[in-house]
Amino acid sequence: MRFRQLSLVVFVFALSIQFFAQTTPQRSVQLGDLDRKADPCTDFFQYANGTWRAEHPIPASMTRWSRRWEAGETSKEQLKVILDDVSKRTDWPKGSSEQLIGDYYGSCMDESRINKLGLAPAQPMLTEIDSMKTTADLQRVIRHLHDQGAFVPFAVGSTPGNHNPTQTITDIGASGLGLPDRDYYLKTEPRFVEAREKYLIHVTNLFKLSGYDEAKAKASAATVFAFEKKLAEATLDNVALRDPQATDHVTTFGDLQKLTPAMDWATYFSEANISRAAMNVDQPKFLQEVDRAIRETPLSDWKTYLRWQYLHGGADALSQPFVEENFSFYGAYLNGAKELKPRWKRCTEATDAQLGDALGKKYVETHFSPEAKARALEMVHNILAAMHDTVEGLDWMSPETKKKALEKLATFNPKIGYPDKWKDYGSIVLSRDSYWNNQDAASRWNINEDRGLMGKPTDRGRWGMTPPTSNAYYNPLLNEIVFPAGILQPPAFDPKGVDAINYGGIGVVIGHEISHGFDDQGAQYDAEGRLNNWWTTDDLKRFEDKTSCVVRQFDGYFIEPGIHHNGKLVLGESIGDLAGASIAYLAFQKAQKMHPASTVDGLTPDQQFFIAWGQWRGDEIRPEAQRAMVQGDPHPIAKYRVIGPLSNLPAFANAFSCKSGSAMVRPEADRCKVW
Numbered sequence: 001m002r003f004r005q006l007s008l009v010v011f012v013f014a015l016s017i018q019f020f021a022q023t024t025p026q027r028s029v030q031l032g033d034l035d036r037k038a039d040p041c042t043d044f045f046q047y048a049n050g051t052w053r054a055e056h057p058i059p060a061s062m063t064r065w066s067r068r069w070e071a072g073e074t075s076k077e078q079l080k081v082i083l084d085d086v087s088k089r090t091d092w093p094k095g096s097s098e099q100l101i102g103d104y105y106g107s108c109m110d111e112s113r114i115n116k117l118g119l120a121p122a123q124p125m126l127t128e129i130d131s132m133k134t135t136a137d138l139q140r141v142i143r144h145l146h147d148q149g150a151f152v153p154f155a156v157g158s159t160p161g162n163h164n165p166t167q168t169i170t171d172i173g174a175s176g177l178g179l180p181d182r183d184y185y186l187k188t189e190p191r192f193v194e195a196r197e198k199y200l201i202h203v204t205n206l207f208k209l210s211g212y213d214e215a216k217a218k219a220s221a222a223t224v225f226a227f228e229k230k231l232a233e234a235t236l237d238n239v240a241l242r243d244p245q246a247t248d249h250v251t252t253f254g255d256l257q258k259l260t261p262a263m264d265w266a267t268y269f270s271e272a273n274i275s276r277a278a279m280n281v282d283q284p285k286f287l288q289e290v291d292r293a294i295r296e297t298p299l300s301d302w303k304t305y306l307r308w309q310y311l312h313g314g315a316d317a318l319s320q321p322f323v324e325e326n327f328s329f330y331g332a333y334l335n336g337a338k339e340l341k342p343r344w345k346r347c348t349e350a351t352d353a354q355l356g357d358a359l360g361k362k363y364v365e366t367h368f369s370p371e372a373k374a375r376a377l378e379m380v381h382n383i384l385a386a387m388h389d390t391v392e393g394l395d396w397m398s399p400e401t402k403k404k405a406l407e408k409l410a411t412f413n414p415k416i417g418y419p420d421k422w423k424d425y426g427s428i429v430l431s432r433d434s435y436w437n438n439q440d441a442a443s444r445w446n447i448n449e450d451r452g453l454m455g456k457p458t459d460r461g462r463w464g465m466t467p468p469t470s471n472a473y474y475n476p477l478l479n480e481i482v483f484p485a486g487i488l489q490p491p492a493f494d495p496k497g498v499d500a501i502n503y504g505g506i507g508v509v510i511g512h513e514i515s516h517g518f519d520d521q522g523a524q525y526d527a528e529g530r531l532n533n534w535w536t537t538d539d540l541k542r543f544e545d546k547t548s549c550v551v552r553q554f555d556g557y558f559i560e561p562g563i564h565h566n567g568k569l570v571l572g573e574s575i576g577d578l579a580g581a582s583i584a585y586l587a588f589q590k591a592q593k594m595h596p597a598s599t600v601d602g603l604t605p606d607q608q609f610f611i612a613w614g615q616w617r618g619d620e621i622r623p624e625a626q627r628a629m630v631q632g633d634p635h636p637i638a639k640y641r642v643i644g645p646l647s648n649l650p651a652f653a654n655a656f657s658c659k660s661g662s663a664m665v666r667p668e669a670d671r672c673k674v675w
């Protein structure tokens with residue numbers, strides 16, 4: 001019924017009572033969340049969501065909090081209901097989704113059994129590591145670790161190829177660091193120096209838990225750090241890693257072997273049963289460093305490093321002391337969480353990560369209606385159309401490049417809610433006996449499945465996120481925008497909500513993902529998903545000028561004295577937000593012609609649109625998490641994801657009658673507009 005999409009709350013509601021007695025009022029912006037004492041033209045982040053933040057402190061186990069994160073946690077509670085229900089029974093047919101997710105979750109929840117086992121489940125692999133005598137043994141151990149999903153010190157996975165994405169290739173990437181990235185090993189600022197000290201203590205503690213005495217544990221931690229520092233020196237930094245050209249190194253099996261002569265690739269590829277047909281080495285210099293370490297680093301150091309990495313990767317599936325030690329460094333120290341998430345939540349997240357399709361199928365049955373899917377798809381089409389209009393209307397782009405941009409836009413593939421085809425996990429053998437063994441079995445299944453894709457035509461039906469995930473993505477190789485059911489939930493998206501909140505919430509997210517196809521990375525991929533320049537030289541130059549405005553804008557955003565965003569690191573996401581807000585706003589204008597919107601409590605439809613974005617994105621964040629994001633996350637912190645794009649938009653200034661010179665109105669000369 002079209003009436004359900006109308007946003008004339010008062011008027012339509014009256015009509016509804018008259019003609020459609022069962023229709024309820026449509027949800028609009030959260031008036032109680034606004035901080036009306038704040039001036040929207042000075043600090044829109046505070047105005048849109050300040051009261052909510054004041055009234056909802058970050059829960060102890062979380063590091064960021066807003067209605068968006070709250071919705072993500074609500075999804076986990078919905079998954080818990082499903083998992084509690086299926087795990088009550090132990091007589092499900094073997095291999096059924098219920099048996100698999102029930103046993104996985106049930107074994108994870110059996111904390112007393114896990115605690116009783118202590119380190120025992122990890123012991124066989126630790127013994128194998130300890131018994132290495134030759135570099136051939138070392139390479140066998142690395143292969144065995146990879147079979148279980150412990151990708152150290154490098155990773156091998158499938159990906160559609162950069163130059164022919166219709167074929168899936170074998171990709172060899174860098175991995176194997178315990179700290180988040182190379183800067184933590186190398187930079188001299190006090191926060192990195194402190195992180196290294198804390199890391200050494202953490203690694204020492206984990207070795208102690210594994211049975212080493214204080215002296216041996218301390219010496220082993222120093223060995224680990226020295227080993228990882230060498231790897232870190234050979235890796236690209238976070239900014240360099242954003243450049244698709246920097247990791248594009250198509251190679252042959254023969255050249256891979258020449259690049260890294262000490263590595264026994266023939267045995268690796270044959271034991272893993274993976275294709276040699278086409279491959280890419282992300283970071284050749286890193287792989288050469290691994291090769292050097294195989295030749296030169298004493299086996300005793302390798303044993304120490306691999307023992308640490310194995311315990312580090314498996315800590316959360318071991319007994320409580322391992323879990324707590326792991327949390328104390330990664331959750332508490334690096335990200336500022338005050339306490340561990342409850343066990344049920346960790347077990348729910350683990351089940352979703354390993355058996356996402358089995359759990360996701362049950363989730364969408366109850367939490368994602370065909371009507372929601374249809375309405376979301378309609379919004380995607382409307383926002384794609386707005387992007388089309390935007391490209392056509394650009395005054396700085398030549399007709400030649402425009403034609404290519406529109407060609408690319410026409411091949412966008414939206415995926416909504418959940419995959420058309422579910423994975424069949426039926427061959428995985430799981431039981432209630434051992435969480436460790438269940439995790440191992442599910443990991444091996446997922447690794448084997450991934451390996452099976454290499455060397456084959458690309459399966460365009462696959463998803464990179466599970467259905468309950470409260471997130472979305474763009475994949476340039478498949479030119480697809482993907483919105484799992486978990487993000488298509490209130491308050492971002494409400495099939496019963498007014499257009500203003502849906503376009504200002506999920507609409508901006510949809511616009512953001514579309515814009516990724518045209519950000520500094522996405523714009524390097526053509527309509528077929530190939531890393532292939534489709535721009536004229538002049539247009540590319542003008543595009544780069546426009547994006548450098550966004551770099552300057554975000555370079556200027558500080559989180560605390562001395563620590564500011566790195567404009568180049570957050571460039572793609574910031575272009576996404578700026579263009580996303582702009583095209584979602586255009587689509588909202590068009591939608592209003594079909595279903596006119598009304599003023600709510602003095603707030604115009606345009607004001608509601610921008611408030612919806614400010615409320616959904618209105619995170620409170622812990623200082624530690626903020627620092628970690630600024631260092632390594634390509635997304636800006638929420639405050640600047642609200643203030644940054646909106647202060648560039650004339651439509652925002654108009655909506656709130658902001659005068660030039662206000663903080664929320666960037667001076668004309670500094671105003672950024674990319675799309």
Ligand SMILES: [Zn+2]
Pocket residue numbers: 512513516573576
């Ligand atoms: Zn993004």
